[in-house]
Amino acid sequence: MSIEVKNITKTFGTFKALDNVSLKIETGELHALLGPSGSGKTTLLRIIAGLELADQGQGEVLFNDQIVDGQHVSQRKVGFVFQHYALFRHMTVAENIAFGLKARPRAQRPPRAEIKDRVARLLEMVQLANLAHRMPSQLSGGQRQRVALARALAVEPKVLLLDEPFGALDAKVRRELRKWVRKLHEDIGITSVFVTHDQEEALELADRVSIMNQGQIEQLGSPEQVYENPASPFVLKFLGNVNLFHGRQKSYVRPHDVVINGIEGAGGESFPAEIEHIGFGGPVVNITLRRLDHDSTIEAIVPREQQKTLGLHRGQKVSLSVRDPRVFENDYEI
Amino acid sequence: MSAPGAAAPTALANANEIPAHLRHPGSAVAKWVFVGLTVLFLTAMIILPAANIFRQAFAKGVGAYVQTFYVPEKDTAQMERKERRKYNLEFSQARKTRDAIGLTVTVAAVVVPLNLVFGLAAAWAVTKFRFRGRTLFVSLIDLPFAVSPVVAGLVFILILGRVGFFGDWATNIYWPAPTSIQWHGFAESWNPFGFSTWHQGVIFTPLGIVLASAFVTFPFVARALIPLMDSQGTDQEQAALTLGASGLRTFFKITLPQIKWALLYGVILCLARCFGEFGAVSVVSGSTDPNDTMPLRIEKLWQEYNTQAAFSVASLLAVVSVLTLLLKIVIEKRAAAQMSEKKKEVAEP
Numbered sequence: 001m002s003i004e005v006k007n008i009t010k011t012f013g014t015f016k017a018l019d020n021v022s023l024k025i026e027t028g029e030l031h032a033l034l035g036p037s038g039s040g041k042t043t044l045l046r047i048i049a050g051l052e053l054a055d056q057g058q059g060e061v062l063f064n065d066q067i068v069d070g071q072h073v074s075q076r077k078v079g080f081v082f083q084h085y086a087l088f089r090h091m092t093v094a095e096n097i098a099f100g101l102k103a104r105p106r107a108q109r110p111p112r113a114e115i116k117d118r119v120a121r122l123l124e125m126v127q128l129a130n131l132a133h134r135m136p137s138q139l140s141g142g143q144r145q146r147v148a149l150a151r152a153l154a155v156e157p158k159v160l161l162l163d164e165p166f167g168a169l170d171a172k173v174r175r176e177l178r179k180w181v182r183k184l185h186e187d188i189g190i191t192s193v194f195v196t197h198d199q200e201e202a203l204e205l206a207d208r209v210s211i212m213n214q215g216q217i218e219q220l221g222s223p224e225q226v227y228e229n230p231a232s233p234f235v236l237k238f239l240g241n242v243n244l245f246h247g248r249q250k251s252y253v254r255p256h257d258v259v260i261n262g263i264e265g266a267g268g269e270s271f272p273a274e275i276e277h278i279g280f281g282g283p284v285v286n287i288t289l290r291r292l293d294h295d296s297t298i299e300a301i302v303p304r305e306q307q308k309t310l311g312l313h314r315g316q317k318v319s320l321s322v323r324d325p326r327v328f329e330n331d332y333e334i
Numbered sequence: 335m336s337a338p339g340a341a342a343p344t345a346l347a348n349a350n351e352i353p354a355h356l357r358h359p360g361s362a363v364a365k366w367v368f369v370g371l372t373v374l375f376l377t378a379m380i381i382l383p384a385a386n387i388f389r390q391a392f393a394k395g396v397g398a399y400v401q402t403f404y405v406p407e408k409d410t411a412q413m414e415r416k417e418r419r420k421y422n423l424e425f426s427q428a429r430k431t432r433d434a435i436g437l438t439v440t441v442a443a444v445v446v447p448l449n450l451v452f453g454l455a456a457a458w459a460v461t462k463f464r465f466r467g468r469t470l471f472v473s474l475i476d477l478p479f480a481v482s483p484v485v486a487g488l489v490f491i492l493i494l495g496r497v498g499f500f501g502d503w504a505t506n507i508y509w510p511a512p513t514s515i516q517w518h519g520f521a522e523s524w525n526p527f528g529f530s531t532w533h534q535g536v537i538f539t540p541l542g543i544v545l546a547s548a549f550v551t552f553p554f555v556a557r558a559l560i561p562l563m564d565s566q567g568t569d570q571e572q573a574a575l576t577l578g579a580s581g582l583r584t585f586f587k588i589t590l591p592q593i594k595w596a597l598l599y600g601v602i603l604c605l606a607r608c609f610g611e612f613g614a615v616s617v618v619s620g621s622t623d624p625n626d627t628m629p630l631r632i633e634k635l636w637q638e639y640n641t642q643a644a645f646s647v648a649s650l651l652a653v654v655s656v657l658t659l660l661l662k663i664v665i666e667k668r669a670a671a672q673m674s675e676k677k678k679e680v681a682e683p
Binding site for chain 1: 588
């Protein structure tokens, strides 16, 4: 099912959380709402779910081109996974998952045996079959996350909405779960939207990404599009580290696009610099440099091999040149 | 108590046991000084007075104790005049005492459910919503704790009395005594019920006592719930709604099970206070015998130098207090037992 929001505005008191936002999410898409905190991404997700209402007379929400503004959250058939999972703590894992099915009106409620069956299948799917009778308090963060997902999927929702789904997990679990969610999405093909402030997560997982800032969508596109062709300095800065070069013109350069020649005065525009620090980063090294012709520091990432062949070391004077510098019109920032 | 209840304390004791190396060495002298002071205080202020209640109540034997509440009917025609007067007095005193107990229970039966609903509503409003004036609202819930009960009673008289703040409108209210309901059948009117006793006004009637008691005991349920409901937030309710549950179902299946022990705790405190409330009720009861609740009855018997009878009624209130305390312990144990049972269930899959 496709999701569309049109001209949504939402204010909390005097704070404008969403400012005339429009967005269309296609059927079967895995969409990321990416932005810093306070950018309005969670508010947008909650408005899609019906947990929050847009300002009076401001815009509309459509599921499959049908306006759902009049529908209560319990009628919209959305699966919602909360940031802190919101598992029912007085119920076992199995009872949590069965809740949505049992809550259906009598006419639509599946028979008891079928509910049990479906819960068992969902537990199988989220690989928690052996923990069916545990209480939520006895589960790890990753397990709770999967219970929350199974509970949301149990009611066979038409869309799946996830609020910071991996925010409360440690890095390793987060990476595993991310892959698992991607696979799950490919298996069941449900239209999904997730909110995150982690650009790496959004770029890796999503089909398309909306980058939000101050209540507006700054750019919408595939991960490649937004990374390769950022529409604004904000998007560029948000999608990874970036260096600001004050050369003949103001330009932005990603750390891996900084070239350290090691030979003074090589071709193109170059800047003299001194290596301040070399940090170990696995297959690459993170080099911090201080420009000698301008009061600023530059971050560069080079492969370890290259560092060895060039014999880069602390205190060394080098010259920098850049690949792929980005220049924006009307960029009066900084 | 049943086995699961008995299992709880050991489980809790194990969980709370402090490893030897972490225990504060402390000084044995300090320990005994503090324990001694506490015991001394408890003995002087609680245990001795409580024991004295029962000693005084049974000072004239079990027969006299029972006679405080019940004097069997006798044919007074054969009695001498002096003997008859004594018997009649004892008989009416016992009846008044019984009526006082009846009124106390009736008032509690009305007030406690009322405050259960109001307290729950107030706690719900404060914890699940954010609105303008919320802080003021929270303070208002605590107001009955801050105001002297006598003042509360006087306020009711000022609002609802004959020379009330808004005139004497409240004295023109007529309301039937619920216990006097009668079946008339459909011959006379469409309404087959009738009442033989009607009360006029609010102040100096049991209705006034209900209002005063409700005011004084209002904070107990709300206070027991607010910290708990505050800590739980609204996430789980919202989750239930997204899963298609109705508001009512969400309340009964998600909210209520998680607050039931706190709710029961608040209800018990509310009940205990309702039985024991003196100041506010004293003001609005008008000191007439039919409007006596147990605490008022105790005071009257005491004023009449009927010490033994006064302490006999007091002994009932003391028993209620002890029962409240026991109930509280049981409730806390049940809650703990429920938790540990579920843990056990999982430990052996």
